[in-house]
Amino acid sequence: xxxxxxxxxxxxxxxxxxxxxxxxxxxxxxxxxxxxxxxxxxxxxxxxxxxxxxxxxxxxxxxxxxxxxxxxxxxxxxxxxxxxxxxxxxxxxxxxxxxxxxxxxxxxxxxxxxxxxxxxxxxxxxxxxxxxxxxxxxxxxxxxxxxxxxxxxxxxxxxxxxxxxxxxxxxxxxxxxxxxxxxxxxxxxxxxxxxxxxxxxxxxxxxxxxxxxxxxxxxxxxxxxxxxxxxxxxxxxxxxxxxxxxxxxxxxxxxxxxxxxxxxxxxxxxxxxxxxxxxxxxxxxxxxxxxxxxxxxxxxxxxxxxxxxxxxxxxxxxxxxxxxxxxxxxxxxxxxxxxxxxxxxxxxxxxxxxxxxxxxxxxxxxxxxxxxxxxxxxxxxxxxxxxxxxxxxxxxxxxxxxxxxxxxxxxxxxxxxxxxxxxxxxxxxxxxxxxxxxxxxxxxxxxxxxxxxxxxxxxxxxxxxxxxxxxxxxxxxxxxxxxxxxxxxxxxxxxxxxxxxxxxxxxxxxxxxxxxxxxxxxxxxxxxxxxxxxxxxxxxxxxxxxxxxxxxxxxxxxxxxxxxxxxxxxxxxxxxxxxxxxxxxxxxxxxxxxxxxxxxxxxxxxxxxxxxxxx
Numbered sequence: 373x374x375x376x377x378x379x380x381x382x383x384x385x386x387x388x389x390x391x392x393x394x395x396x397x398x399x400x401x402x403x404x405x406x407x408x409x410x411x412x413x414x415x416x417x418x419x420x421x422x423x424x425x426x427x428x429x430x431x432x433x434x435x436x437x438x439x440x441x442x443x444x445x446x447x448x449x450x451x452x453x454x455x456x457x458x459x460x461x462x463x464x465x466x467x468x469x470x471x472x473x474x475x476x477x478x479x480x481x482x483x484x485x486x487x488x489x490x491x492x493x494x495x496x497x498x499x500x501x502x503x504x505x506x507x508x509x510x511x512x513x514x515x516x517x518x519x520x521x522x523x524x525x526x527x528x529x530x531x532x533x534x535x536x537x538x539x540x541x542x543x544x545x546x547x548x549x550x551x552x553x554x555x556x557x558x559x560x561x562x563x564x565x566x567x568x569x570x571x572x573x574x575x576x577x578x579x580x581x582x583x584x585x586x587x588x589x590x591x592x593x594x595x596x597x598x599x600x601x602x603x604x605x606x607x608x609x610x611x612x613x614x615x616x617x618x619x620x621x622x623x624x625x626x627x628x629x630x631x632x633x634x635x636x637x638x639x640x641x642x643x644x645x646x647x648x649x650x651x652x653x654x655x656x657x658x659x660x661x662x663x664x665x666x667x668x669x670x671x672x673x674x675x676x677x678x679x680x681x682x683x684x685x686x687x688x689x690x691x692x693x694x695x696x697x698x699x700x701x702x703x704x705x706x707x708x709x710x711x712x713x714x715x716x717x718x719x720x721x722x723x724x725x726x727x728x729x730x731x732x733x734x735x736x737x738x739x740x741x742x743x744x745x746x747x748x749x750x751x752x753x754x755x756x757x758x759x760x761x762x763x764x765x766x767x768x769x770x771x772x773x774x775x776x777x778x779x780x781x782x783x784x785x786x787x788x789x790x791x792x793x794x795x796x797x798x799x800x801x802x803x804x805x806x807x808x809x810x811x812x813x814x815x816x817x818x819x820x821x822x823x824x825x826x827x828x829x830x831x832x833x834x835x836x837x838x839x840x841x842x843x844x845x846x847x848x849x850x851x852x853x854x855x856x857x858x859x860x861x862x863x864x865x866x867x868x869x870x871x872x873x874x875x876x877x878x879x880x881x882x883x884x885x886x887x888x889x890x891x892x893x894x895x896x897x898x899x900x901x902x903x904x905x906x907x908x909x910x911x912x913x914x915x916x917x918x919x920x921x922x923x924x925x926x927x928x929x930x931x932x933x934x935x936x937x938x939x940x941x942x943x944x945x946x947x948x949x950x951x952x953x954x955x956x957x958x959x960x961x962x963x964x965x966x967x968x969x970x971x972x973x974x975x976x977x978x979x980x981x982x983x984x985x986x987x
Contacts, residue, residue: 384890552686577711749825
């Protein structure tokens with residue numbers, strides 16, 4: 373992999389420190405101005421790597437790496453950096469908590485509309501993106517303060533840290549509750565227009581009898597169907613999924629579903645807003661929710677004890693939805709025989725919209741499901757082929773055409789209508805998705821990490837390098853009012869001449885997603901190399917021969933052998949021991965070490981032969 377995640381992250385942190393802390397005070401906002409999501413994205417550009425990668429941690433002053441201190445110099449020294457982070461995150465929590473103590477999860481300046489501008493009431497609507505990113509940021513914050521507290525001696529600073537942790541826990545619980553109340557299950561007849569579109573999408577085998585197709589699909593979904601009978605917390609009403617003439621979709625709407633009841637919790641999270649969102653799942657918000665929910669029951673969250681008992685109770689309810697939703701979309705994406713529906717690009721939703729971005733979203737859920745279930749390598753290879761095709765269609769790895777419509781995936785992006793957002797009065801709002809390339813890179817790295825074969829992994833790593841070198845690297849800021857911030861993003865006009873030039877300000881929306889990709893790349897690089905069965909067998913055979921020849925050498929060596937012979941045998945013994953230690957997870961290294969032992973033993977044997985001939 374040519375991405376070099378550590379170098380790229382350090383470069384991004386250096387630029388971010390200049391952008392966010394230029395004159396001794398934190399500067400919020402960027403290209404899209406301030407809102408609860410953009411400010412969280414800005415903080416996660418720091419807090420994500422600082423809690424996901426050990427060598428980037430900032431919570432223990434004495435253990436902060438020298439190169440990290442160097443790039444974050446504008447924030448202060450090793451003692452000042454964690455203190456400043458405590459105060460900046462506290463400022464974020466204060467800004468997005470209203471006068472009644474209720475956390476605010478509004479979309480604000482991220483909401484879009486055609487014609488009339490959004491009303492004030494619309495700008496304050498909660499959105500799933502804010503819930504999801506708050507889960508990630510608050511988990512990172514709680515992790516950070518738990519580590520920093522151990523090094524604090526000053527009472528005033530300890531009070532600040534305790535207040536921050538308390539505020540982070542309130543916001544985390546509120547975000548979990550918001551995700552529970554935003555879950556949607558839509559049921560419709562198979563001969564309704566939604567049902568007809570779903571049937572056309574999954575009917576890749578060309579089954580002429582639609583009744584038979586519906587029966588086969590319901591049979592595949594029977595376990596998911598049964599699981600939803602016990603999902604009631606936060607739902608408007610339990611869905612009726614027993615009718616064989618009906619189909620359904622599940623996932624997350626764009627905000628709290630209209631009519632969703634309040635979720636009872638012992639934590640004081642303030643008022644729970646009434647929902648206005650359509651009771652129908654949106655693929656983008658479903659993927660966003662699934663990714664954040666996974667952090668709630670990750671190994672790191674469990675080991676560090678980041679959740680309270682009440683949060684664990686609520687998270688278990690989300691985990692059931694997480695598992696059933698992933699299973700549902702994975703079945704839909706791969707339903708049928710020889711050709712999968714997700715391979716029929718672009719994906720078409722039940723409301724009649726088709727886009728390559730939707731194909732990427734369905735593929736993303738499938739990739740997530742691969743990580744939790746035993747999956748044939750052939751299936752992962754097929755998903756890799758889908759990702760390569762999407763990269764070409766999006767003009768990332770293929771040349772752009774004149775007035776190419778594929779460019780709109782990157783700028784202005786793929787718009788999603790938020791049905792129900794017009795209820796408070798005002799125009800119907802939309803949500804603009806322009807993160808196709810970092811999403812594609814993240815899935816590519818993930819699939820590569822799951823493949824157990826180096827030959828199958830190689831092409832995907834090459835694709836990841838191409839997405840980085842030929843696209844994302846070129847979209848860094850290079851000019852404008854903040855030209856010194858050239859390691860941040862985003863400049864799509866640097867690649868596509870039909871895109872209007874940007875204003876030079878950093879887009880925290882895009883930058884945070886690229887940072888997440890770099891964290892995924894760092895995680896991939898730090899994982900153990902692939903164990904090739906053939907290489908293990910060969911290394912084992914070489915070690916067996918080396919062990920045997922070494923034993924023979926010990927048998928032949930006279931007791932009065934000189935120090936040179938003794939040193940040589942000691943070196944051989946040490947190398948052999950190291951080879952046996954590494955053969956389990958690094959058979960290639962064991963192979964090389966065994967080869968060195970065999971060469972050394974051969975030299976000893978030749979030296980003895982020469983000595984015997986002289987005698």
